[in-house]
Amino acid sequence: xxxxxxxxxxxxxxxxxxxxxxxxxxGLALLILILKTMAxxxxxxxxxxxxxxxxxxxxxxxxxxxxxxxxxxFQFGTNWSRFAKSAGGVIGQxxxxxxxxxxxxxxxxxxxxxxxxxxxxxxxxWFTALLVFLGSWMSGFLIVATDAWMxxxxxxxxxxxxxxxxxxxxxxxxxxxxxxQYIHTMAGSVVTASVVVAAVGAFYLLTGSHQEHGRTxxxxxxxxxxxxxxxxxxxxxxxxxxxxxxxxPVTLAxxxxxxTTEPGTPLAILGQPDMEHHRLDNPLVVxxxxxxxxxxxxxxxxxxxxxxxxxxxxxxxxxxxxSYHIMVGLGTIFLAVLALAAFSLWRGALYRSRGLLWLxxxxxxxxxxxxxxxxxxxxxGRQPWLIYGVMRTPAGVSAQVSSGxxxxxxxxxxxxxxILSILFLFLVYREIEEGPEPAAAV
Amino acid sequence: xxTIWFWLVACMxxxxxxxxxxxxxxxxxxxxxxxxxxxxxxVLSTIGPxxxxxxxxxxxxxxxxxxxxxxxxxxxxxxxxxPLMMVLWLLILRGVSVEFRNHVESPVWHPLxxxxxxxxxxxxxxxxxxxxxxVVRGVPLDRSGxxxxxxxxxxxxxxxxxxxxxxxxLAGVTVLAVLALHGALWVALKTAGEIEVxxxxxxxAVWWGxxxxxxxxxxxxxxxxxxxxxxxxxRPWGWVFPFVAIAALxxxxxxxxxxxxxxxxxxxxxxxxxxxxxxxxxxxxCVLPSNGDPALSLTISNASAAPYGLHIGLVWFIPGMLLxxxxxxxxxxxxxxxxxxxxxx
Numbered sequence: 001x002x003x004x005x006x007x008x009x010x011x012x013x014x015x016x017x018x019x020x021x022x023x024x025x026x027g028l029a030l031l032i033l034i035l036k037t038m039a040x041x042x043x044x045x046x047x048x049x050x051x052x053x054x055x056x057x058x059x060x061x062x063x064x065x066x067x068x069x070x071x072x073x074f075q076f077g078t079n080w081s082r083f084a085k086s087a088g089g090v091i092g093q094x095x096x097x098x099x100x101x102x103x104x105x106x107x108x109x110x111x112x113x114x115x116x117x118x119x120x121x122x123x124x125x126w127f128t129a130l131l132v133f134l135g136s137w138m139s140g141f142l143i144v145a146t147d148a149w150m151x152x153x154x155x156x157x158x159x160x161x162x163x164x165x166x167x168x169x170x171x172x173x174x175x176x177x178x179x180x181q182y183i184h185t186m187a188g189s190v191v192t193a194s195v196v197v198a199a200v201g202a203f204y205l206l207t208g209s210h211q212e213h214g215r216t217x218x219x220x221x222x223x224x225x226x227x228x229x230x231x232x233x234x235x236x237x238x239x240x241x242x243x244x245x246x247x248x249p250v251t252l253a254x255x256x257x258x259x260t261t262e263p264g265t266p267l268a269i270l271g272q273p274d275m276e277h278h279r280l281d282n283p284l285v286v287x288x289x290x291x292x293x294x295x296x297x298x299x300x301x302x303x304x305x306x307x308x309x310x311x312x313x314x315x316x317x318x319x320x321x322x323s324y325h326i327m328v329g330l331g332t333i334f335l336a337v338l339a340l341a342a343f344s345l346w347r348g349a350l351y352r353s354r355g356l357l358w359l360x361x362x363x364x365x366x367x368x369x370x371x372x373x374x375x376x377x378x379x380x381g382r383q384p385w386l387i388y389g390v391m392r393t394p395a396g397v398s399a400q401v402s403s404g405x406x407x408x409x410x411x412x413x414x415x416x417x418x419i420l421s422i423l424f425l426f427l428v429y430r431e432i433e434e435g436p437e438p439a440a441a442v
Numbered sequence: 443x444x445t446i447w448f449w450l451v452a453c454m455x456x457x458x459x460x461x462x463x464x465x466x467x468x469x470x471x472x473x474x475x476x477x478x479x480x481x482x483x484x485v486l487s488t489i490g491p492x493x494x495x496x497x498x499x500x501x502x503x504x505x506x507x508x509x510x511x512x513x514x515x516x517x518x519x520x521x522x523x524x525p526l527m528m529v530l531w532l533l534i535l536r537g538v539s540v541e542f543r544n545h546v547e548s549p550v551w552h553p554l555x556x557x558x559x560x561x562x563x564x565x566x567x568x569x570x571x572x573x574x575x576x577v578v579r580g581v582p583l584d585r586s587g588x589x590x591x592x593x594x595x596x597x598x599x600x601x602x603x604x605x606x607x608x609x610x611x612l613a614g615v616t617v618l619a620v621l622a623l624h625g626a627l628w629v630a631l632k633t634a635g636e637i638e639v640x641x642x643x644x645x646x647a648v649w650w651g652x653x654x655x656x657x658x659x660x661x662x663x664x665x666x667x668x669x670x671x672x673x674x675x676x677r678p679w680g681w682v683f684p685f686v687a688i689a690a691l692x693x694x695x696x697x698x699x700x701x702x703x704x705x706x707x708x709x710x711x712x713x714x715x716x717x718x719x720x721x722x723x724x725x726x727x728c729v730l731p732s733n734g735d736p737a738l739s740l741t742i743s744n745a746s747a748a749p750y751g752l753h754i755g756l757v758w759f760i761p762g763m764l765l766x767x768x769x770x771x772x773x774x775x776x777x778x779x780x781x782x783x784x785x786x787x
Contacts (some may be wrong), residue, residue: 039708058543060541060545061544063537063538063541066494066537067534067537067538068534070501070530070533071478071530071534073501073504073505074504074519074526074530076508076515077515077518077519077522078507078519078520078521078523078526078527081516081517081519081520081588083514083515084508084512084515084516084519085512085516085517085587086512087512088508088509088512088513088515088516088747089512089747089748089751092505092508092509092510092512092515092751093509093751093754093755095505095508095509096502096506096509096510096755096759097505097509097758097762098505098507099498099501099502099503099504099506100502100505100758100759100762100763100766101758101762101765103498103501103768104495104498104502104765104769104770105503105765106780107494107495107497107498108495108770108772108773109769110494111490111492111494111495111773112491112772112773112776113492113531115491116776119776150549157750163748165747165748165750165751166747166748166750166751166754168751169751169754174658179643191692215590219753237477247672257732276739334615345756367682372665398520398523399588400520400521400589400590401523401590402590405523408524409523409524409527412527412531416534418539420534423538425543427542427545430545430546
């Protein structure tokens with residue numbers, strides 16, 4: 001393997017693993033805040049006890065997010081130094097702001113939130129939950145702002161030595177890509193948290209333990225989950241699709257598996273990209289649907305890969321195609337299952353519907369897969385560019401770090417993260433098995 | 443403008459060393475001051491609610507360094523690739539050790555994470571010291587401002603040095619001792635009874651080691667990096683920093699002897715700050731010296747971001763730091779006083 005491939009795998013692996021944790025904690029911070037608000041408004045200690053249980057799961061995930069997040073901040077410099085040097089004048093802003101505004105806020109008040117419930121009293125404790133929520137969502141904003149700039153660079157000029165010079169701070173923070181991408185990312189995080197909460201609730205109901213908490217978790221998870229899933233689809237998913245169609249049409253072609261340009265482009269539901277013959281094998285398509293979704297016209301022409309020079313295609317078209325289809329497919333399934341569950345909840349039958357509870361419980365891993373697939377679509381779809389249209393990926397790597405050294409540390413991370421995964425699953429399963437303490441024992 | 447950011451980043455690093463320094467130090471002296479499982483729980487609870495916030499200073503300083511001096515960040519992070527990756531692994535081990543220790547009640551679970559905490563803390567102190575040594579000594583920068591250092595070569599700080607040579611190892615051991623002292627003073631301040639007595643005894647013994655090592659390292663630094671000599675000769679008022687450092691170190695000894703724990707800890711913090719400022723002053727305006735042609739050195743002017751970005755940065759940085767100061771005052775006030783052996787989290 002050449003050095004570039006190893007550096008790419010290095011970042012891909014560590015960031016994919018890292019994002020398994022923030023995607024739960026950001027969404028869970030919102031759900032905990034909702035539980036704390038319900039506890040404050042109703043005065044019912046049951047909700048406080050539910051929040052306390054999820055705070056324990058939050059703490060383990062947060063610790064994992066912190067220890068796997070620090071390597072991300074370092075890797076811009078260690079593995080992608082030429083990119084870091086060129087783009088630092090721009091994305092250094094958002095990354096530094098994340099440290100100054102989010103990390104200090106989260107780390108200062110998480111301790112008070114986790115250990116200070118008795119000492120602070122209900123109102124101040126609710127406030128710490130709010131601050132932890134704000135810190136984590138601001139952190140998400142600044143990271144998505146960084147990625148949005150790499151997807152759609154704005155507010156900069158290229159300086160005398162090829163470095164990017166920031167010319168407009170507000171273009172960086174009000175990047176037209178940023179709005180939809182941020183909402184889409186955060187809604188994805190809420191879907192993960194909601195499904196996890198609902199799945200644990202379903203587990204309790206199915207195993208006949210912690211019944212009251214089980215019902216609360218299922219109710220909360222299903223309602224939040226369906227709302228967030230709808231936001232994923234429309235308007236945020238639709239909005240992001242239009243951004244891609246407008247600014248990265250070649251990525252759209254790869255995502256949808258469109259090889260040839262034609263009016264009235266069909267939407268491929270299934271099929272395998274055949275890169276040798278430049279066609280979709282075994283296609284199952286909806287005629288003209290892609291034209292309509294993209295341009296609101298059944299006859300519009302969607303540019304296929306053949307409209308672009310191959311050196312500008314994403315370097316792994318099938319991966320972009322599959323990850324996009326996995327994301328959309330899973331999102332559709334979530335919508336169906338959660339809508340069914342919400343209907344059943346409204347009819348008052350959900351807590352006794354073992355079939356639906358089984359479905360909810362089995363859904364647990366899939367939002368993680370959908371979120372990961374979404375990020376793969378965005379990041380592999382951005383290829384062959386590191387900064388879209390400005391810097392190609394090979395130009396950004398740390399040329400002085402040899403493939404052997406990079407492989408050494410990649411293997412190190414593989415080993416360490418394997419051990420971390422085992423520890424994490426062990427500790428989280430213990431917490432779930434032990435379950436929430438009864439509301440009386442405050 | 444570059445100079446302002448140079449000192450702002452330096453201040454953030456000083457804050458990192460003072461704050462995270464005491465919890466790293468608590469890890470270094472963990473097994474020396476705490477003998478039983480309960481005592482070790484107490485030592486951990488003296489840093490439990492604050493260690494993560496302390497470590498954020500490293501991240502925030504790294505982020506700010508990246509924002510203000512992208513070329514320095516890019517060059518040093520890739521050049522020190524291997525040791526930085528090991529620092530990351532140690533930070534993971536340490537974070538997991540602190541956070542996961544009290545999740546399971548078992549006679550094999552606690553000692554495992556106590557050992558992880560102590561070993562990772564000690565190695566991190568040595569790595570950070572060696573890193574500082576590398577920056578002072580200089581690295582073989584090429585024309586594009588890049589370099590790559592192997593872990594070691596012939597162990598001498600010559601033209602083709604490694605990360606480790608006798609000078610950087612000396613710096614590593616010195617920082618280990620300095621942070622052990624700082625951590626022991628923190629533990630003494632935050633605990634009562636036997637742990638407090640032991641921590642004070644450890645601090646008293648380590649103090650002599652610090653005195654010897656710091657003097658050795660100072661002499662060696664002037665020998666290895668002639669730029670320091672030139673800086674202090676050109677701006678003699680800078681001598682005030684090393685003198686404050688020495689005075690603070692002497693005050694630490696007096697305060698240990700008098701059992702004024704808060705004063706001893708504060709004096710140790712002042713000592714750390716003055717030492718770092720002395721080094722920074724000696725290198726300024728260099729941020730990463732070349733060990734060959736001095737013209738290849740990275741300085742505040744050739745490594746900094748463009749003026750507009752630095753200006754706009756001040757607009758958010760100052761309120762951001764004021765907020766951070768408020769958070770820290772809140773976090774430390776709500777965590778004031780000694781931690782008892784009986785108290786369980």
